[in-house]
Amino acid sequence: MTEPLFRDDAYLRLCEARVVAAAPGGIVLDRTVFYAVGGGQPGDTGVLRLPDGRTIAILDTVKGSGAEEIIHVPAPDATLPAPGTALTAEIDWQRRYRLMRMHTCLHLLCSLVPGAVTGGQIGDGRGRLDFDVPGASLDKAAIEERLNALIAAAHAVAPRWIGDEELARRPELVRTMSVKPPVGAGRVRLVEIAGVDLQPCGGTHIRNTAEIGPVAVAKIENKGRQNRRVILAFAE
Numbered sequence: 361m362t363e364p365l366f367r368d369d370a371y372l373r374l375c376e377a378r379v380v381a382a383a384p385g386g387i388v389l390d391r392t393v394f395y396a397v398g399g400g401q402p403g404d405t406g407v408l409r410l411p412d413g414r415t416i417a418i419l420d421t422v423k424g425s426g427a428e429e430i431i432h433v434p435a436p437d438a439t440l441p442a443p444g445t446a447l448t449a450e451i452d453w454q455r456r457y458r459l460m461r462m463h464t465c466l467h468l469l470c471s472l473v474p475g476a477v478t479g480g481q482i483g484d485g486r487g488r489l490d491f492d493v494p495g496a497s498l499d500k501a502a503i504e505e506r507l508n509a510l511i512a513a514a515h516a517v518a519p520r521w522i523g524d525e526e527l528a529r530r531p532e533l534v535r536t537m538s539v540k541p542p543v544g545a546g547r548v549r550l551v552e553i554a555g556v557d558l559q560p561c562g563g564t565h566i567r568n569t570a571e572i573g574p575v576a577v578a579k580i581e582n583k584g585r586q587n588r589r590v591i592l593a594f595a596e
């Protein structure tokens with residue numbers, strides 16, 4: 361099991377940790393700031409700093425076989441650390457922060473477009489959501505204007521936990537049909553943008569929508585009769 365420190369504090373850039381296991385395919389630590397790919401958000405990249413000054417480049421982060429196991433994927437030529445080694449795990453913060461800003465921006469987009477979300481992907485500087493919009497076309501300029509207004513309104517963003525039973529009673533909270541929230545652990549993590557959006561999400565988010573900065577609706581594509589793909593990009 362890996363303690364996922366990013367879940368309670370997405371702004372942590374580094375942490376001290378100990379190697380649990382190491383193989384060419386990946387390194388498992390007892391705790392980490394590295395987010396594992398999931399929910400449309402890419403895994404973190406960064407470095408592991410060893411006590412002797414060497415560093416191991418981490419090219420990706422993925423989930424292991426267990427639900428709470430996080431695997432740091434090293435560069436192919438890396439010399440692996442021995443289990444028990446104490447090290448410092450540090451993410452590429454500039455990249456992660458852009459992913460957090462775009463991720464949170466997609467929550468705002470979700471609140472503006474009617475219809476179920478059928479897919480989504482967060483990229484570095486860009487992001488997209490696919491919506492099932494029965495019989496409607498989407499107004500690119502109007503969405504962009506309302507999105508930037510929500511960003512500028514500086515809404516607070518915060519995680520909140522609810523029990524599985526309450527979530528079962530409130531199915532309207534689940535907008536993203538392609539990514540079912542992880543029930544069964546007794547509680548589910550929600551992300552609330554005060555007064556705007558509330559939905560289950562295990563990703564990393566910024567604390568205030570103002571941090572997103574100006575965005576543009578780059579494109580709206582028709583992906584089938586009812587499916588609309590809205591692609592966002594940072595405007596600066």
Ligand SMILES: [Zn+2]
Nearest residue numbers: 463551561563
């Ligand atoms: Zn989220």
